[in-house]
Amino acid sequence: MKVLLVDDSRLARTELRHLLTAFPEVEVVGEARHAGEARAQLQALKPEVLFLDIHMPGETGFELLASLDEAPQVIFTTAYDEYALRAFEVNALDYLLKPIQENRLAAALEKVRPRLAAPVLPASPPAEAAATPLGAQDQVFVKDGERCWFVRLAEVRLFEINGSYTQIYFEDHRPLIPRTLQHLELRLDARVFFRANRQQIINLEWVESIEPWFSNTLKIRLRGGPEVEVSRQQSGRFRELLSL
Template structure:
């Protein structure tokens, strides 16, 4: 598992790194000293797992998780036990108190492995049920209804608790979250460009560099969609030979 250590204390990172040497399934791909540093390295390294300190100068570990479009598996590491309840509200897999005990670390890694196996099995199952370009979907907005082939849908846009569906000259609203929709769509045909947009890759007409390492995608029909910096590298890989 590709792993990033996030802690402002160098000795704490060194101690944890030493403990993880006994776990060959863990590959430490980088270290970060604060939330902003971690945010950049998560975008660059795409880790599967974070060992995340909570109290750091500036932003906390919780602040970091709220900054992310997609959150890796998380094991919190902290010298304080009063954040435990809040940590699990962020779907942390475990909460390790410093100094970290080898037995507790081993238990936490087993939880990650179990979660990763479940995620992989869920991906296999979901791929068998994914909606592709040739599928048709029923769209209802108020009194108006459409039966739309997904190849004709160029864009999905989040708008609060609704999604705006772009096809032809229509933009009906459906009551659904973008995350839920993303799980149903075939990732070979549709791409999660940002927190707000999913685009149909077959409608992409051009790509331009954008601010802060992001991209600007031009769609057939004139729509321009920003790809977040975090998703830009993945998008380039998908669209390259």
Template sequence: MEVVIVDDSRLARTELRHLLGVFPDITVVGEARHAAEARELLATVRPDLLLLDIHMPGETGFELLASLEAAPQVIFTTAYDEYALQAFEVNALDYLLKPVQTERLAAALAKARARAAALPDPAATAAPEAPTEAATTPLTENDQVFVRDGEQCWFVRLSEVRLFEISAGYTQIYFDTHRPLIPRTLQHLEQRLDARTFFRANRQQIINLKWVESIEPWFSNTLKIRLRGGPEVEVSRQQSARFRELLSL
């Protein structure tokens, strides 16, 4: 498991490296002193896990996550206990208070291993591809994104998102029982999402094909799709033809 440490304290980073050294399956692939440095690092490496401080010069750890289009699993490491609830609201794996104890770190790493083991390995089925810039790499269903709507935050795996829908100049994201709004256009999302999983049904909606529950013919040779957990989506005539081609043998 590859790990990146983000902390403004050199001593804290050194201590975490030392603690991680006793776990043979853990490799520290980089360190950053603040959010800006972490963003640059995460543009070049894709670790499995982020050990992230909250209070840093400039932006907080939460603000760093909010700026990332995709993020690895996160364990917060901080000297402050008042942010624990907020940390778990963004679906962090764990929240470790400094000084970090070996036993607590071991338990947090066990959670990371368990969650990683539960995910399919995209490399096992994907054909080799030529290297591309990180900015053009599609976000797959296994990627995790940070979503913020006002004071509420979520850490969401894209496999859990069933629908993106235009709403009053924003895009609404459907996952679980939540419907947050983000300041992104569907055109931007269509360019960033893996087309093998996410399909542009019409001008207003992008659906996750793995959430399709039923399909029925609709007016003028179009289709109507019901997603598990709702809602129903009417596919435009042009996209209905593309949908049939996409899913036919």
């Protein structure tokens, strides 16, 4: 696994290189201090994985990616958590906060291995590709106030409107994110996530029971709660979706 380290901090590059020595399959083929150096080394060295800082002199990590015709698998390394959602929107595999922990680095590398044989994704996908559904095994970054989580979508049982935010139900957590259900519906895999009504999107894998409700509608109980009433129109779609 050939990797390139891009960070304007020599200390950060040295520390990451040291952490990567714990993974014998990883070969650090080069380092770059800024986007210009990274662009040249990407062309010359053809790394398979790019560990990329966001804030650098001149161009940011996002601007570097946008300038490339194609890019290797990308893992962002940064001291700032506010760019995580944007990072996943450009198909980053992971988002490591400094100081990088070895267990988080190991988890990021685990995501790389099954993808190395896959075609390289465009660094700056066209608009229609940006809406590629996120599958159940994809991981997303969630921040609510001072708390942060990396969550597999398979673990999320419900998205629910709460004022001008959307509340996410996973485990015992209920963080709020500044996203609309319309936005989420475009991003989520429709084979897994179903718009039950104007207020809620459910994960079909978490459905525990279904019962007829008023006016030909349905009531669905999710494992771990809560109960969700499916609108009349969506009840018809739900029956079609699950019928043979």
